[in-house]
Amino acid sequence: MSARSTVTGGGAGAEHIPVAGQWRAGTGESLRSVDPATGELIATVAAAGVGDVDEAARNGAEVAAEPSWREMLPHRRARFLARAADLIERDRDELALLQTRDTGKPLAEARALVDSAAGAFRFYASVLETSQGVVTPPRGQHLAMSVHEPVGVIGAITPWNSPIASDAQKLAPALAAGNAVLLKPAEATPLVSLALARLLDESGLPPGLVSVLPGPGSVVGDAIVRHPAVGKVSFTGGTATGRAIGRIAADKVMPVTTELGGKSPTIVCADADIDQAVAGVLFGIFSSSGQSCVAGSRIFVHADIYEEFTARLVAAARTLRVGPGTDPATQVGPLATVEHRDRVAAMVDRARDEGAIVLCGGQAPSEPALSRGAYYLPTLLAGLANDAKTCQEEIFGPVGVLLPFSGEEELVAAANNTVYGLACGIWTRDYRTAWRLARRVEAGTVWINTYKQFSIATPFSGTKASGVGVEKGTDGIKAYMRQKSVYFGLDPDPIPWAAR
Known part of the structure; x- marks a missing residue:
């Protein structure tokens, strides 16, 4: 069944969700999927309730414990992931x-x-093809090895800004590790997650191994995190929710991986290639309509080039094409919901109250054709200090703040003066400066003369309030496993202590 059937396909479309191996109506209050470009209803989507979470978790634990899955040789499990990649x-x-x-x-x-x-499914299929345990150096009359085993049931909670990529980034390594997964997509954007679930069914995965449970985070997400059968939670979303999950996990003594908010600095040095820097900064803050945890929202520019760079950046921002995502010419689409657009607008109004100068944007577009959508113009602000609320709080929209700097010590102090530590961009021709700043700025990912480039093979993480744990890379699969040490005694004589 194709992905589109999730919305258009008869009785098993959006009115049903996969719970414990069956597509059926959920027990929660149904959700409305709305096209943010037009405000039109796309589909009414079934939602899960607390009982569905319980059923999915218990069934998932049983399926994951079946020897046919838990003890399946890694290279055979890889086939399911490779097939999923083909279907996607x-x-x-x-x-x-x-x-x-x-x-x-x-x-x-x-x-x-x-x-x-x-790519995520294909990468972790290849990881399984080459996975191996470790025999540790002997320090006595024994042979010791370290092995990794599945956790059992994983709770995966994903955001609305990039659903299918975020889903796969959690599902692929969790399944590769031998687990069952309870996937909770964002309340506003569940459709592609349900479509992905149908493709996983088609791949031949055991029924019940993956349940997709749309619904409010306060109900469905909370039930997943608290369920005793769930042994690990991976969450991408806001920092406040991440902290709440951490508190529950602490009571359960359960590991978590959290990828949370950001207020990432983009640094434009005096010797930067301005053409490259303007294009990179535009992409870093305005692609995805600014709805990105790694958005380069604090733009530090050396005082020697501040005026020239700012003028060119503002001029370029004004030429960005705002429109519906279905228009091939569109560069900046609508925000995910009208409610979120209004929150972004309110934060820009607050910036004005703080003394910000609006260099461009600062409002919804005036074109009648866009009036029904959740649009907001690319916005650049100036005139604020780095400790202003606008420079410290994540806006999660197409809003960047320009901040001049003169010296490196001042720059590093300001760049690190935030509760977040997710990403950083550096624009310079000097590799020594690039390396020095990359090591000094507190961030999980640093881009030099580029921005928002990702690889499933490269670990991704945050520091401070931007999260804990690692996703992607070969370490990404280990995040969904438990490590165990196994010792084989080689001494033919009894343990001396027992012979006394």
């Missing part, structure tokens, strides 16, 4: 269109995210 690629255009309609993303960006999802 087969339905690439349908999945991209579905994500564009649900989130407002431009189609080119949606296609890239679908490709990322396929």
Whole structure:
């Protein structure tokens, strides 16, 4: 069944969700999927309730414990992931269109995210093909080895800004590790996650291994995190929710991986290639309509080039094409919901109250054709100090703040003066400066003369209030496993202590 059938396909469409191996109506209050470009209803989507979570978790624990799955040789498990990658690629255009309609993303960006999802499944299939345990150096009359085993049931909670890529980034390594997964997509954007679930069914995965449970985080997400059968939670979203999950996990003594908010600095040095820097800074803050945890929202520019760079950046921002994601010319689509657009607008109004100068944007577009959508113009602000609320709190929209700097010590202090530590961009021709700043700025990822480039093979993490744990890379699969040490005694004589 193709991805599109999740919305259009008869009785098993959006009115049903996969719970414990069966597609059926959920017990929660149904959700409305709305096209943020037009305000039109796309679909009414079944939602899970607390009872569905309980059933899915208990069933998932049973399926994950079955020897046919838990003890399956890694290279055989890899086949399911490789097949999932093939199916995602087969339905690439349908999945991209579905994500564009649900989130407002431009189609080119949606296609890239679908490709990322396929790549995640293919990468972890290859990791399984080469996975191995470790025999540790002997320090006595024994042979010791370290092995990794599945946790059992994983709770995966994903955000609305890039659903299919975020889903795959958690599902692929968790399944590769031998677990069952309870996937809770964002309340506003569940469609592509349900489409992905159908493809996983088609891949031949054991029924019940993956349940998709749409619904409010305060109900469904909370029930997943608290359920005694859930042994690990991976969450991508806001810092406040991440802290709440951490408190519950502490009571359960349960590991978590959290990828949370950011207020990432982008640094433009005096010797930067200004053409490259302008293009990179624009992409870093305005792609995804600014709805990105790694958005380069604090733009530090050396005082020697501040005026020239600012003028060119503002001029370029004004030429960005704002429109529906289905228009191939669109660069900046609508925000995910009208409610979120209004929150972004309110934060820009607060910035004005703080003394910000609006260099461009600062409002919704005036074109009648865009009036029904959740649009907001690319916005650049100046005139604020780094300790202003606008410079410290994540806006999660197309809003950047320009901040001049003169010396490196001043720059590093300001860049690190935030509760967050997710990403950083550096624009300079001097590799020594690039290396020095990359090591001094507190961030999980640093881009030098580029921005928002990702690889499933490269670990991704945050520091401070931007999260704990690692996703992606070969370490990403270990995050969904428990490590165990096994000793074989080689001494033919009894342990001396017992002979006394």
